[in-house]
Each structure stands twice: as C-alpha cells, then as structure tokens.
Amino acid sequence: MSSPFLEAVSLSCERDWRLLFEKLDLSLLPGQMLQVAGPNGSGKTSLLRLLAGLMQPTAGEVRLSGRPLREQRAELARNLLWIGHAAGIKGLLTAEENLAWLCALHRPASREAIWQALAAVGLRGFEDVPCHTLSAGQQRRVALARLYLEAPPLWILDEPFTALDRHGVAQLEAHLSAHCTGGGMVVLTTHHSLTERPAGYHELDLGQRAA
Amino acid sequence: MNWTWFHKLGSPKWFYEIGGRWLPWFGWAAAILLLVGTVWGLAFAPQDYQQGNSFRIIYIHVPAAFLAQSIYVMLAAAGLVGLVWKMKLADVALQQAAPIGAWMSFIALLTGAVWGKPTWGAWWVWDARLTSMLILLFLYFGIIALGQAISNRDSAAKACAVLAIVGVVNIPIIKYSVEWWNTLHQPATFKITEKPAMPAEMWLPLLVMVLGFYCFFAAVLIMRMRLEVLRREARASWAKAEVRALVEKHA
C-alpha cells in the first residue's frame, strides 16, 4: 500500500508550557481537503505550521510520502504553497512586484501570467499600485492570486477567507474545490463553514479533541 | 556503530537517575580537593620571589579562568549537539551552565583585579588576559539575556546554541586580536600568570585547585540540571512519582 502524501503521526505540540494537542494523527491523499477547526488558541495555526515544516513538533513527526519531513525538505518545498496569516506581501511594492517575487521563490512566472492571475482575483488595473494603498481585502487577494498561477499540488492556507467579501469567498471556495477535484490537496483553517466542499473533504476539530 | 547509549544519554529520566548517583561523588571530590588545594596553596606553597604572598591568588584566579573558558566551549558543544541531534538534555545543559560560567568569569576578573593592585599598583589594568576575560563575561551575559528574553523554551535553547557557536568561533579571534592590541599599546610588561618554570610545590596545589573547580562545576551543573529536568518533565509519570516522593520526604 502506498503511503499518504502527507501524514502526521502521533503529533504533539506544546507552546509556552501549554499542551495544544497531543497524539494527533492525520493523513492527506491527493484530492482531499482538510479543514482544521477549533476555537481560538486550540492550535490550528500551530498545526498548519508543523505541517509546512516551519515549526518542529514537541513529539511525533510529520511525514511526506512516508518519510520524515526533515529528510524531505526539498521535496516539500517543491510541492508546497504556504500562505500564512501574514502572507508575505510588502506594502511598498506593487501587486505585480510582490507576486513576481513570491513566484520566483518557487517557479518563476511570466508577466502575462501574473496579470492574468491578478485579473482572476478581480484586481485588474491594480497591477502597479503599491500594496499599502490597497484595502485589507484587496491585499489578501494579491496573496491569493498565487493560487491562480501555476501552483504546486499541496496548499496550506491559514485563514484564507479573512477580509474577503462574499463574492471573493464564494470564488475562492470554488477554486479550492476545483483544485482538489483536479488531484490537488488543501489544508486550511477557517471559522466559517464551507458551502462548496469537494468529494475528499474532511474536518478536524481541535477543540473537540481537547475536550 | 551502536548509538543507543547516545540516545539513552538524551533521556531525561536516565539522566535524572544517573546524575543523582554521581552528584555525591562530585560534591565530595570538589569539597576535598578545594579544601586541600586552598590550605596547601595558602599555607604551604612557597612564596613567589617577586610578588611575595599576593601570588597565592593564582590558586583561585587561574582555575576560575580555566573553568570559565571551558564552560563556554562546553556551551557551544552542547548547543551543537542540541541543534544537530535535537537532544533536549543538551538544551538543558546549555542553559544551566551559562550562569555558572558567568560567575566563574566574574571570580577570575575580580581576583585578577585584586591581584593587580599589589602587582601593578592599580585595581584595573588593560592586560590582555583580563580584557579577554571581561569580553568573555559579556559573551555570557549575551547568552543569558537571550535565553531569558525568548519565552518559548525550545526556541530559546536553539537561539542560545547558535549564539554560543558563533561566539566560540569568535573567541580565538578575539583572544588573538586582544593580545596583539595589548602588545601594540603596552609592550611586554610583567605578566602575572605566565611564570617560567614554576616549581612543583607551586603548581601541584594549582592542579588540585583546577580539579576541584571542575568537580565543583560538575556538581552544581548536575544539581541545576536535575531540577530543570524535573520541571520540564512535570507531565511524565516518573517525574510525578519522584516529586511526590520528594514532597513526602520533606513534609
């Protein structure tokens, strides 16, 4: 049997002497979407950061294709798109400059592709506007435009719906769902319940585990 | 090669038990060696033909200076082990040894200054060794301050490890540049700790004192580490049982 693409084995996370979760197991196969739910402070962001390899677990391990993450850094970097709570957007740079750099870190994108992606998130005409003049929702859209460029299979998104309007939320939900249907994987945290769920959707409630 | 012993070494429970068994040995060795060395150095070693009796300060100045330097190297080694093999015990060792190292450099500095008064006629002289020791003390302060400032325990240990490693690479450079600076500015004065051919009656007590200081360090480090291990493992069942037993014994 082939091992899942991403899995967590008996994962524990402790922050400042407080145990957020322990002995957590999860696995993610192509086509699946995992929504991590739970109240504030239940360790949602920490779990995502552990899966993205940004943090080290207190105990247990994260595996990529059956092998420990720390041996698979390059493999993970090739397959992962991470958008954290702060998305790495510089206010002093324009939307296009920001995207060009974030893409260059993984796989360089042409100017046309970037413009198309910006158009796809409804930012046509904002390409050369410094991001600090954009609204919070628009800045979030700039970050999310990365999802419309040639993107790696695994997306880990921390609160991607923050500051988006209703239309933006619906569009993003559809896009995430389409990504999973096409064999991609999404791990995300959000407080609202998704209306559009792909076939491989499942939910992990950290709040219930603790209780 | 069999590495199980190495990983066992990293187990907090194992360390707690073994440390408890070693502690009295180190403690008694330190007490005896320090007592013998002090009496020998103060009362029986011959006086120095140039410096007279003030030279007896060497029996604490040199061991403390030795120890202060060794502890810094040990910090870096522990840091490396902690970073590479993710051994939690190395993190504990690093953070518990740093204050002891700072105190040892303090002793070395203070005794150096007190010694300087009768030798040079001033409480503080910018001698190469004293200056290097002062810088070492600052390096210790840096590590302690960084460890206190970062609230996350694991990050604090890792950050201190990186700093200690950077520091240990720098120490030889600092030492040589300070020595070179010193010869440039005050050519070859009388050096207090470099005695040409010290007679055995003089260096034997010194050796005893050096050993005593090392044993003292080992004992204090084990004490500090055992407490810290107990704190960190407070959730483990063996630690709970141990704390309960200790509490009952004291009550």
Add this chain to the structure above:
Amino acid sequence: MSFSSFSDFFAMGNHGLYVWTAYGVSLAVLGLNLALPLVARRRYLQDEARRLRREENK
C-alpha cells in the same frame, strides 16, 4: 609550612588584604552558586506540595 606564625599567615607579608579579599569573595561566590539551585529546588518542591494538597482537597 611557609609561615612561622599565625599572625604571619594572616598578614601574608603585607598582602593580607588582597589575598583574603580574593579568597573571601571567591568563597562567597562559590557558596552562592551552591545555594541558588538548593533554594530553587526547595521552592519548587514547596510549590509542588501546595499543588498536590490543592488537588487532594478537590
């Protein structure tokens, strides 16, 4: 013995002040290093004892 009398020993040939200061302060620092972990341990055990009592009373 390199001193003929106790007063000689204490005087240290006019350097008594320096030698005894150095030894005294060093002894104090070593003592402090020894005392700090002992005190910390006692305090920790007292805290734990209090916590255990609290839990038993619950």
Add this chain to the structure above:
Amino acid sequence: MSNVFALLFRREARLLCRRPAELANPLVFFAIVIALFPLAVGPESQLLQSISPGLVWVAALLAVLLSLDGLFRSDFEDGSLEQWVVSPHPLALLVLAKVLAHWVFSGLALVLLAPLLGLMLGLPASTLPVLLLSLLLGTPVLSLLGAVGAALTVGLKRGGLLLALLILPLYIPVLILGSGALQAALQGLPAAGHLLWLASLTALSVTLTPFAIAAGLTISVGE
C-alpha cells in the same frame, strides 16, 4: 539559484530606495556621534586627532548596529520570512543577498561619509585612503555579524538593546584591527598588515555567518 540571489537583491534595493529616510538615519546618527566628541573632550586638534581612529570606528560600529535592528523585522512581521523558509532555495543564500543589499545601501554610504568626518576631526588627508579601505573591509563584517543577532532577536518585541548586548562583544576584533590600521597610518607606519587581517575576517564572515543567520531565522520563524 543565482537568479534568485539577483532578484532578491533587486527587490531589497527597491524596498530600501522607497524608504529613503531609513537609509539616512544611520548616517545622521554617525555624524552626530562624531560631532559630540569635540563638544565633550574639547576642540584641541591634537587631542582630537589622536583619538579620532578609535572615535570614527566606534561611531561607525554603533551606526551599523543601529541600522541592523530592523533588518529582518518587517520581513518577519509580514510573513516574508516564512515564504523564504518554505522555498526550495537555501536560506543562507537568500540572507546573504539581503545583507549584501543592506550593506550596499547603508554600509557603503557610511564608508563614503567617513572621510568627511575624519577631516573634521583633523585626520591628515594622507590617512584617508586607509580609513576608507579599513571601513570598506570592516563594515561588511559588522553587517554580517550584526545580522546574526538581528535574526536571533527578530521575534522579540524590544530586541534593540539585546541585539547590542549580543553583538558588540563580537565586534571587538574588527574594532581593534580597523582602528589599529588607522592609528598605524596616523603614525606613518604601514597599515597593510591590519588591512590584510581585516580582509581575511571579511572572507571568513562572508562564508560562515550566512549559515548562522539562516539558523537564527529558522529558529525565530519556528517560534
């Protein structure tokens, strides 16, 4: 890979140019500190000249340190560092580009300003090449070592003073060699030896510190 290096360098350069005030602050600080000394010790040119090597170097050292406090802070807060860490490129290479860009825009300006301040302190014109060269070789070391401290303290709310505490002791060899070179030049002695030592420190820090900076950033991001 070298492509990313150039791209990051360009991006950092662009960012620095769009905030010119931040570039100017260390320079102004440098000038003010130098100006304080004649006011504090008196305007006798003999005295000023004799202490000027140390003075210029201490002031330059503090100015570099001050400018480094915020080196990674904005990248940390807006999530850029996370993107660097999850990228397939070696973090050491990225930080080297970042520090290099920072040095080109703030360190180099400091080096160019120094002869002017040296003249004000009464340094003879013949020593100015040595001043320039020693700073040119020494400030990259200051920037790189300081970046290690900046990386370790980036996650802390008030890291500025702590940064100074961590890094200033490590600056001592550069200070000794740099001011030593200038002092030698002032006394009409050859300064090539000092400068060669400084150059080897520069080479050493360019090769080693990026890894320490990368390790520091990984730790700070993983907190």
